[in-house]
Amino acid sequence: MRNFIINSTLLLSVLLIISCKQETKKGIVPLSNSISLKNESEIDSLISLMTLEEKIGMLHGNSMFASGGVERLGIPELKMVDGPLGIREEISRNSWASAGLKNDFATYYPAAGGVAATWNPELSYTFGNSVGQEARARDKDMLLSPAINIIRTPLGGRTYEYFTEDPFLNKKLAVPFILGVQDNDVMVCVKHFAANNQETNRGTVDVLMDERTLREIYLPAFKAAITEGNAYSVMGAYNRFRGDYLCENDYMLNKVLRDEWGFKGVVVSDWAAVHSTVKSLKNGLDIEMGTPKPFNEYYLADKLIAAAKAEEISEEEINKHVKRILHVLFQVKAISGTNRVKGSLATEAHYKDAYDIAAESVVLLKNEKQILPLKLDGVNSIAVIGNNAIKKNASGGFGAGVKTKREITPLEGLQNRLSKNIKINYAEGYLERYSENNNDQKEDVTHNGPIPVNELDPIKLEEALIAAKNSDVAIVFAGSNRDYETEASDRTNLKLPFGQEELIKKVLAENPNTIVVMIAGAPFDLKEVEKNASSLVWSWFNGSEGGNALADVLLGTLNPSGKLPWTMPKNIEDSPAHATNSFPGDESVTYKEGILVGYRWFDTKKIEPLYPFGFGLSYTNFEISDLKTDKPSYLLDDNIEVSFSIKNAGNTDGKEVAQLYVSNPTSSVEKAAQELKGFKKVFVKSGDSKNVTITLPIKELAYYSEVKKEWVVEPGTYNLKIGKSSRDIIQEIQINIVPN
Numbered sequence: 125m126r127n128f129i130i131n132s133t134l135l136l137s138v139l140l141i142i143s144c145k146q147e148t149k150k151g152i153v154p155l156s157n158s159i160s161l162k163n164e165s166e167i168d169s170l171i172s173l174m175t176l177e178e179k180i181g182m183l184h185g186n187s188m189f190a191s192g193g194v195e196r197l198g199i200p201e202l203k204m205v206d207g208p209l210g211i212r213e214e215i216s217r218n219s220w221a222s223a224g225l226k227n228d229f230a231t232y233y234p235a236a237g238g239v240a241a242t243w244n245p246e247l248s249y250t251f252g253n254s255v256g257q258e259a260r261a262r263d264k265d266m267l268l269s270p271a272i273n274i275i276r277t278p279l280g281g282r283t284y285e286y287f288t289e290d291p292f293l294n295k296k297l298a299v300p301f302i303l304g305v306q307d308n309d310v311m312v313c314v315k316h317f318a319a320n321n322q323e324t325n326r327g328t329v330d331v332l333m334d335e336r337t338l339r340e341i342y343l344p345a346f347k348a349a350i351t352e353g354n355a356y357s358v359m360g361a362y363n364r365f366r367g368d369y370l371c372e373n374d375y376m377l378n379k380v381l382r383d384e385w386g387f388k389g390v391v392v393s394d395w396a397a398v399h400s401t402v403k404s405l406k407n408g409l410d411i412e413m414g415t416p417k418p419f420n421e422y423y424l425a426d427k428l429i430a431a432a433k434a435e436e437i438s439e440e441e442i443n444k445h446v447k448r449i450l451h452v453l454f455q456v457k458a459i460s461g462t463n464r465v466k467g468s469l470a471t472e473a474h475y476k477d478a479y480d481i482a483a484e485s486v487v488l489l490k491n492e493k494q495i496l497p498l499k500l501d502g503v504n505s506i507a508v509i510g511n512n513a514i515k516k517n518a519s520g521g522f523g524a525g526v527k528t529k530r531e532i533t534p535l536e537g538l539q540n541r542l543s544k545n546i547k548i549n550y551a552e553g554y555l556e557r558y559s560e561n562n563n564d565q566k567e568d569v570t571h572n573g574p575i576p577v578n579e580l581d582p583i584k585l586e587e588a589l590i591a592a593k594n595s596d597v598a599i600v601f602a603g604s605n606r607d608y609e610t611e612a613s614d615r616t617n618l619k620l621p622f623g624q625e626e627l628i629k630k631v632l633a634e635n636p637n638t639i640v641v642m643i644a645g646a647p648f649d650l651k652e653v654e655k656n657a658s659s660l661v662w663s664w665f666n667g668s669e670g671g672n673a674l675a676d677v678l679l680g681t682l683n684p685s686g687k688l689p690w691t692m693p694k695n696i697e698d699s700p701a702h703a704t705n706s707f708p709g710d711e712s713v714t715y716k717e718g719i720l721v722g723y724r725w726f727d728t729k730k731i732e733p734l735y736p737f738g739f740g741l742s743y744t745n746f747e748i749s750d751l752k753t754d755k756p757s758y759l760l761d762d763n764i765e766v767s768f769s770i771k772n773a774g775n776t777d778g779k780e781v782a783q784l785y786v787s788n789p790t791s792s793v794e795k796a797a798q799e800l801k802g803f804k805k806v807f808v809k810s811g812d813s814k815n816v817t818i819t820l821p822i823k824e825l826a827y828y829s830e831v832k833k834e835w836v837v838e839p840g841t842y843n844l845k846i847g848k849s850s851r852d853i854i855q856e857i858q859i860n861i862v863p864n
């Protein structure tokens with residue numbers, strides 16, 4: 125029961141969030157989240173009435189996105205739906221084909237990278253609550269989201285689906301999202317548990333890392349999802365971990381997830397990630413899902429009936445799994461639920477939620493000559509160049525695709541927001557083309573995805589240069605898309621695809637008033653672009669309202685407040701997994717960089733990134749000062765109250781993300797040069813100052829001791845640093861931790 129009690133601080137903050145959002149929301153945090161004991165006897169009696177076949181019918185898919193129910197006893201199927209960017213369209217029961225419905229158009233929300241770039245947990249709650257409503261409107265019980273794997277390599281095909289390279293930011297965004305979804309009588313399925321950080325060989329690769337790295341980097345968000353977010357379901361990943369597939373991994377599923385963290389919900393397999401019958405069940409899997417084949421051929425179907433009959437597995441063991449499923453069905457009111465949330469789909473309120481997230485996600489990377497926000501006085505024409513100005517990104521990417529009626533492209537956003545007196549000269553600039561010749565692919569084991577054609581089409585180039593020349597300002601929309609960045613493959617390199625680098629260079633030569641806007645979910649090599657362009661903006665696969673939010677940032681209606689949730693390296697070889705030559709491995713991959721993932725590596729090894737973790741500019745200028753702690757010295761179970769002042773010294777209202785990093789120079793074990801341990805996004809009006817406090821529990825400063833097999837806070841000196849990014853530290857203060 126322990127894990128179903130919501131942490132009180134979190135509860136308070138979520139209550140505050142919810143109090144501002146009444147319209148489509150329930151308006152209360154469900155304290156009834158704990159699995160109700162009164163269902164216990166009902167569950168037992170249901171189980172006593174079930175045949176072995178009926179029980180086993182509940183343990184595997186009986187359609188592409190539902191596991192079986194028992195109609196005669198009033199037990200419904202457990203109905204699932206993807207995914208991370210919004211509710212996926214209805215799929216046929218027996219194949220991946222669309223069900224062809226007309227009423228399943230949904231809101232397309234910003235991809236996780238964009239959500240993370242907001243550095244705003246309240247918006248993560250907004251997202252969860254909004255998408256939870258949509259899941260209910262489609263009568264679903266389980267949303268296959270959030271996806272919270274750590275971004276280990278910038279080349280990862282699913283980088284855009286995940287939040288960040290940092291475990292602290294990851295958990296601070298995952299938990300409110302989960303609470304938001306589950307406030308709507310629908311459960312999350314937190315995926316992909318765990319150490320699923322590459323697409324290359326994802327179905328087989330055996331991931332190896334030391335225990336400390338696992339605990340400090342790859343598990344914290346999953347742990348918080350259970351112990352603070354109270355997630356009712358978890359998805360086992362495709363890959364292996366220390367020899368065993370993650371859907372039959374006793375250590376991860378039984379020992380860590382259930383015994384240590386007290387997880388009481390259900391473990392669902394990733395689609396076709398199961399490799400055994402008795403072993404999977406005994407080692408912690410509850411429901412097997414898969415890709416098209418007769419459902420009775422699943423490992424947890426006829427084979428399990430045979431194993432039970434042969435007494436290779438006891439009926440008691442089977443009952444245990446059935447019981448867990450019944451628990452969560454009761455929990456979301458799928459069984460005997462009164463007043464279950466009905467939800468709503470693709471409403472204006474939900475599009476507004478998508479807008480609000482997109483609005484805080486855009487990252488201003490460079491604005492040297494202050495071209496941005498665009499000053500329109502005297503501007504008669506704007507060249508909008510690049511296929512990404514018109515490219516739609518809602519669909520694609522397997523389970524992360526969304527069928528939507530609204531996706532405002534960057535070009536449409538500008539058309540919506542600019543006065544009709546300003547002429548937009550659109551030119552496609554580059555073509556999204558892929559090589560059909562897979563020879564390069566064979567030579568490069570890291571690549572099993574699409575290979576871009578990097579030559580520009582001369583006619584398209586010419587059109588772009590004419591548009592740039594004949595316009596007062598040019599904006600090039602470059603980057604990638606959901607075909608190039610996708611599940612099931614990793615990228616080969618960081619290069620900008622489709623000849624974009626050359627295009628940008630030539631457009632800049634034609635018109636120095638050129639702004640470059642990246643639309644992408646993962647880092648790219650922007651060295652050349654950065655050198656040549658004076659203004660550089662980063663946007664994401666940014667949801668139904670992405671184009672409007674982006675136009676508002678470019679035109680200054682919105683002051684950008686996004687910060688990078690990962691490090692943008694200068695070269696791929698600078699990134700830890702690549703510097704240690706430990707990506708993608710082969711049959712196995714050893715995470716040789718250990719705890720030094722992302723900026724932890726760059727800072728410790730003193731490598732200059734192109735843009736550091738946490739980086740993002742504003743149209744105004746924030747000054748941070750007066751860093752203080754409430755005491756100089758702390759005991760092991762204290763909280764540190766870190767306070768400081770933020771002044772908006774510029775002319776524009778705006779939000780700043782104050783970031784708290786900690787170093788522990790006296791540590792007896794290896795530590796990263798610094799680690800993010802707190803942050804706060806604050807709105808400050810131009811000319812105003814605000815006092816800000818971040819509470820840092822000393823237990824956040826613990827490292828995982830492999831010797832003691834527990835978290836240890838070392839007494840000693842710690843430096844607390846407050847900054848605007850991991851490389852823009854403004855003030856530093858020292859505190860001591862003394863033994864209790």
Ligand code: BGC
Pocket residue numbers: 206207268315394395522523
């Ligand atoms: C993905 C999951 C997704 C599932 C169902 C798998 O390929 O890894 O994230 O939820 O398919 O579409």
